[in-house]
Amino acid sequence: MTDDEHSARGGEIGPAERLAMNRTGSFDWDLDTDTIDVDDAGLLVLGVAPDGFDGRPASLLRALEPAEQARLDRMVQDAISGGRSSYAAHIRLDPPGGPPQWTHVQARILRRADGAAHRVVGIVRDATTEVTNSEFILNLAKRQEVQTTIVQRTTYALSRAVTVDDVTAALTGPAGLGRLGSDGLALGLLESGSLNLIALSGEGLDVFGEFRTRPLERGLPLAEAVQSGVARFVSEFPSHVEEDFPALAPYLYRMPYRSACYLPLVAQARSLGGMALFYRRRSRFNPDERNLLLGLAAIVAQSLQRAILFDEERELATGLQATMLPRVIPRIEGSEIAVRYHAAWSGRQVGGDWYDVIPLPRGRVGVVVGDVQGHDTHAAAIMGQLRIALRAYAGEGHPPATVLARASRFLAELDTNRFATCTYAQVDLAGGTVRGVRAGHLGPLIRHTDGRVGRPKLRGGLPLGLATVFGEEEFPETRLDLVPGEILVLYTDGLVEQPGTDLEAGLAELVGAIGSGPPEAEALADHLSEQLWERWGAGDDVALLVLRRSPDPGTPRAPRIHQYIHQADPQGLSDARSAVGQTLVDWGMPELADDAELLTGELLVNVLLHTEGGAVLTLEVLPEPVRRVRLSVQDRSSGWPRRRTPGEAATSGRGLLMMDAIATRWGVEPRGEGKAVWCELEPAGPDNGKGRNGPNGDDDGGTGDNAGAQARGTAERAACQAEDWIEDED
Structure with missing residues (x-):
């Protein structure tokens, strides 16, 4: 419309003009003739010159990319064939040399009475600004x-x-x-x-x-x-x-x-x-x-x-705690000792966990781990005082029970309203005797030479400080045996106890880590650090002490093994007999294996049945003056074996007869607080036709082969019955 036409109409703007001014046009598509009528505003929106438009739908889509044309065709055909009455779409136009433009198409489908579509009428409008703003908002x-x-x-x-x-x-x-x-x-x-x-x-x-x-x-x-x-x-x-x-x-x-x-x-x-x-x-x-x-x-x-x-x-906190712990662990002859300390990750809060190694007279050593109540610098200071006091009491030569009683009294007199738990043990490295006491603390663990880990039952008293307050300064001692090569492990509860977890699960994990670790003290301490690092330092301090009694393998010419058999272990007797037989095979003396196994069973059965504790078995080769094997079983009982005369139907009482029949020599000798029963076997040889010697070394005339066989059979039956009895009792 020209300006004159607009003026002639009095300045009024009609519907078509209003749509054109907003870049909106209309179209009418005849589906029967496939022709489309588009007004000038619609052609402008679609980027088509009015003079060159021939009325065909395909001419309108030349400005569209092929993919965009295909998308629009599919949408329109789906709407028509699907029985729909309308459709709408945004299509992208890419004019040459210009920025992309967007057009919105909205159309209505007209159908005959039979439902067949014959016309499509609608509008097209420029939606570039709308889409651009929408994309900007989406991107934003x-x-x-x-x-x-x-x-x-x-x-x-x-x-x-x-x-x-x-x-x-x-x-x-x-x-x-x-x-x-x-x-x-x-x-x-x-x-x-x-x-x-x-x-x-x-x-x-x-x-x-x-x-x-x-x-x-x-x-x-x-x-x-x-x-x-x-x-x-x-x-x-x-x-x-x-x-x-x-x-x-x-x-x-x-x-x-x-x-x-x-x-x-x-x-x-x-x-x-x-x-x-x-x-x-x-x-x-x-x-x-x-x-x-x-x-x-x-x-x-x-x-x-x-x-x-x-x-x-x-x-700062770890430095303070380090000054409270021993700077150097002394080297104790006959042992390997390793210690580890891991602090909790709690800033200045430090715990009162400690360890100590105390050299004692007569080849003994005192070892202790403990934990003072609380996680602050005050707990660390109390720990330092208590550690020094306990070390002084132990150095005075007092027995373990007295050491803890005096330490409890010392802590109570500090008037700190704090208590402490600890486990203290005196170890005789020459004889292997361990005297342990507990004050509200976890008991020790012992790793045996075959890799098994035991949890000995240590009787205990109240925590230090509380024991004095309640007038219960009784700390009963428990005696343990540590054979050469075995390891004693002391630890604080932070290693096995975590909030929300079961204590037994933590102990089982520690037992497994000890059993799977190397046999050397330092290497085992490193192994526990690696295996339990995630547990350590999580919320509590950890003190660990590992003491290994030095192995006693003898010499290549005179080898030696030791093994501890617990009284409550029904499998220990069978394992010991098998170990003796296999060891003699490894030492090149297989001809003695059967007799040695039989004697091992008899010696151990006597201990397990007639004493109140376990036994330490020692098997060694004595090269002089004649190469022979010695079996020795040490126990804590002072009662010596007595020779008896069993009846024909008796299943026991033939132990000494069996010893006379099989062993070359045997005897009994005192050992510390108990005794050791020993016997010797010699390989067959030209010089070994001598009679058997009794406990005093005198020739008792020996026994014949039939007597020896009878003794073996009786002893084997007695040993088997004893093993069955032990297993039933357990």
């Missing part, structure tokens, strides 16, 4: 979602970081870089006027290895950001960095990054260091991205400040 929402995710994930990861090492672990590696939304990271801390790079993560950043410790001076982008306190954003990396820092030029082009930012780390007005983030894509860092990165720098700075403070407190 996506960016905001990404930024929120970055902040949430980074905050969550750093909230669990306790030490500086934890913070660097949370920021580095693929997971850490993914949380930050970057491809590379460099983290530096200020220490004594230098900027120390404590973390480098990302491809190619290892080239900065020689810059790990540099004086804080201008010349490096991260150092300048730290000095100025102003972040630096580099959208053209590395060219913009090379211009300002030519000294970095040899390194920059060896990295695959296209943009970077250098952020100062400041917390409570204190400059802690700086963080650099690198990106493979080019980024101009819009205001939202810059605010995000500055916020991330603040979060990292706060986490580092908290971690640095924790590390300082931790160093």
Whole structure:
């Protein structure tokens, strides 16, 4: 419409003009003739010149990409063939030399009475602004979602970081870089006027290895950001960095990054260091991205400040505790001793766990582990006093029960309202006797030479301090035996007890770790550290002491083995007999294996049936004057065996007869608080036709082969019955 026509109508604007002014047109598509009538406004929206339009639908779609044409055709055909009455779509136009444009098509399908479509009428309008704004909003929402995710994930990861090492672990590696939304990271801390790079993560950043410790001076982008306190954003990396820092030029082009930012780390007005983030894509860092990165720098700075403070407190606390523990563990002849201490991760809070090794007269050693109530510096101070007092009482030569009674009295007199638990043992390294006492503490564990781990029952009293308050300063002693090569393990409850877990499960895990570890004391302590590291330090301190009685293998010419058989172990007798037989085979004396097994069973059955404790079995070769084998069984009973005259139907009482029949020599001798019954066997040879010697070394005339066979059969039946009895009783 011309201006004159518009004036002639009095300035009124009709419906068509109003639609055209808003870039909206109409169309009428005759499906029977496949022709379409489009007004000038509609042709303008579709980018078709009115003079060149021939009325065919295909001519309208020339400005569409083939894929877009196919999509629109499918949608229209689906609407028509599907019986629908309308359809709507956004289509993209790509005019030559211009930006993409969007058109919205909304149409109604007219059908005859039989339902067949014959016309489609509708409108087309320019939706470029609408779609562009929608895309902008969607992209903005996506960016905001990404930024929120970055902040949430980074905050969550750093909230669990306790030490500086934890913070660097949370920021580095693929997971850490993914949380930050970057491809590379460099983290530096200020220490004594230098900027120390404590973390480098990302491809190619290892080239900065020689810059790990540099004086804080201008010349490096991260150092300048730290000095100025102003972040630096580099959208053209590395060219913009090379211009300002030519000294970095040899390194920059060896990295695959296209943009970077250098952020100062400041917390409570204190400059802690700086963080650099690198990106493979080019980024101009819009205001939202810059605010995000500055916020991330603040979060990292706060986490580092908290971690640095924790590390300082931790160093102070562990240093205090270290001064309370023995600085040097003495070397005790006849033993291997290893100790370990692990502190709980709780800042300045330290526990009162301790260990000590006390040399005693007459080849003995006192070992103790304990735990003072509480987790603070006061508990550590009390621990130091109590450890020194207990060491003094033990050094005076008092028995274990007296040592703990006096230690309890000492703690009560300190008037601290604290109590302590401990396990103390005096070990006679020459004889293997262990006298143990407990004061409300966990009992020890013993690893036997065959790898089995025992849990001896130590009678106990009340914790130190409480025992005196309640007037119950009774700490009953329990005697144990430690044969050469066996290991005594003392520990505090932090090793096996954790909140929410079963104590027995923790003990079973410790028993398994001890049994699977190496036999040497230091190696076993290291093994327990590795196996139980996650448990250690979680919420309580741990003190561990491992004492191994030195092995006694004899010599290559005169080998020797020792084995302890517990009275309550029904399998121990059978295992001991098998071990003796196999050992003699290994020593090249298989002809003695059967007799030795028989004698082993008889000697051990006597101990297990007629005494109140276990037995220590020793098998050795005596090379002089004639090569022979000696079996020795030591027990705690002072009663000596008596010769009896059993009846024909008796199943016991023939032990000494069997000894006379099979052994070359046998005897009984006192050992400490008990005795040892021994016997010797000699291989058959030209000089071995002598009679059997009794307990006094006199020739008792020996016995014939039939008597020996009868004795073997009787003894075997008695041993089997004894084993069955023991198993039933257990």
